[in-house]
Amino acid sequence: MPEATASNDIRTKPRLGRAGRDVVALGIAVAAVVLFVGIGGSVLPKVVRAWAGDGSAPGMVLTNALLLNIALVIFGWRRYSELHREVGERRVAEARARELAERDPLTGCLNRRSGPPAIEALREKARTLGQEVAVMLIDLDNFKQINDLNGHSAGDRVLTAIARSIAAVLPADSVVIRIGGDEFACAVPFHYHARDWVDRLAESMIEKVSAPVELDEGQVQATISMGLAHTGGEVREGDPPITADRLVHRADIAMYHAKKRGRNRCFWFEAQMEDELRFRNELETGIREGLKNDEFVPYYEQQIDLESGRLVGFEMLARWHSPKYGVVSPEIFISIAEEIDLIGAMSEGLIRKALRDAREWDASLSLSVNISPLQLRDPWFAQKLLHILVESGFPPHRFEIEITESCLHENVGAVRTMVSSLKNQGIRISLDDFGTGYSSLSQLRSLPFDRLKIDRSFVSEIASDQADGELVRAIVSLGRGLSLPVTAEGIENGKVLDALKGMGEIKGQGYLYGRPEDGSTTRERLAGLGLLAPAAVRHSDSPAPLEAVRKAG
Secondary structure (H helix, E strand, O other): OOOOOOHHHHOOOOOOHHHHHOOHHHHHHHHHHHHHHHHHHHHHHHHHHHHHOOOOOOOHHHHHHHHHHHHHHHHHHHHHHHHHHHHHHHHHHHHHHHHHHHEOOOOOOEOOOOHHHHHHHHHHHHHHOOOEEEEEEEEEOOHHHHHHHHOHHHHHHHHHHHHHHHHHHOOOOOEEEEEEOOEEEEEEEEOHHHHHHHHHHHHHHHHHHOOOEEEOOEEEOOOEEEEEEEOOOOOOOOOOOOOHHHHHHHHHHHHHHHHHOOOOOEEEOOHHHHHHHHHHHHHHHHHHHHHHOOOEEEEEEEEEEOOOOOEEEEEEEEEEEEOOOEEEOHHHHHHHHHHOOOHHHHHHHHHHHHHHHHOOEOOOOEEEEEOOHHHHOOOOHHHHHHHHHHHHOOOHHHEEEEEEOHHHHHOHHHHHHHHHHHHHOOOEEEEEEEOOOOOOHHHHHHOOOOEEEEOHHHHHHHHOOOOOOHHHHHHHHHHHHOOOOEEEOOOOOHHHHHHHHOOOOEEEOOHHHOOOEEHHHHHHHHHHHOOEOOHHHHOOOOOHHHHHHHHHO
16 A cells, blocks of 8 residues: 655654653662672672681671662562563554554555645645646445445455555555545646646556456446546635645545546546536525425426317426525426435425315316435335325325336336335326336336326427437337327427327327416416316315225225
């Protein structure tokens, strides 16, 4: 693993406490030796002469003093030796503690605490050599899935293998840091005009890391998304100074950009990325506040029987009435709500409002709503939806949910269970955006769908002079063969409408019939068409619809 440049700069001197400053034992030993020399010089010659029979033995006092002196020498030396050994052990322990404080115990990389000082030291050294420093922020793609499928022990081995792969690609004077979890940061010095070298280094790292990792359970293959930033990057007025933490932050922004662009790739930081991220954070805050302040409103798009031209129902679409941004399209906020795990609460609130609105519609009109794939991962989703229906008193047979084909590839077994549960209560199920998710015929036969919705991208091709609508015609024929009626989305002109009319019984929707409208405007439209429920029913407190739903459950 590459060592941090000038790593000694961030180390503290060992503190030995009393053991390092205890000179008493050493003083006793030295004094005892001096005393032994003095007394021994007087006593020992007499002892030798007494043994030779050439003189009298030394006095008892001197003999005892000599023996006591020898005991002091032994005691002092043993105590000093013990203290010396204790000092050595403490030095080893402190070195180990310092190592644990500065390095990640799993991968051996520097950790979040010691990483920034190491990058700063590398920056200072590079500056004296006329070089710059590039920081790479690396995040593993779908690491949670690796952990869930193989266990945390296997996940740890994958992290260790990836750390070795990263270190093997980098030059010896680089810094490698484990930021935390499945995130790593690297810092490498380079010459300003050698940015292409950093690009090649990043590409080599992506290739190296994506190699399969051998585990007892089999092979695991991981990919990484990477963001890069360097010390010579653009500095705008008012920006904070370029520090190690700032470089890591910029690389993190670029890494997030790489995630959004499809993962398993790298991007250099650009100033507009930070602006986009700041705007996204503002949107996140706005969405959270909007949920608290009830700013999300259902809009309704008409659904028409193409043969008769009769209005048969509405699809609910979400709009955000933001006091700051105005009316915001779902293309902007739905994906963010999914990422911050608020889509469930948002969708449930919108469905409650839509069902209250739909109770005033004529009994011939249906209401369909889109369900996020994330909601289908909730094992309690079916129960929550039925509870909302019971609260509203809306008849289940007039209610339809739309799920996309992508949901079928995540956990078709769970989807089948949930769909069957909802159908048993009378709710109808549509497969939305059909043709874009590669669902198989076996899935269409095994899952109890009530309708196919043709994606608007296929419908819009009919208006092209080069297209003859064969794909749409094939989908309609498939639906007929499976006894599944079809809805065509994105009807925007008469040419498309005329082409669809000749294909059979199809329900359609699109801007040809008008833009989506809020609840009050939709009610006015229905009042003009005579498609509002009778006033006695609309304003009745009768529990009959509620009882009907309860009996269906």
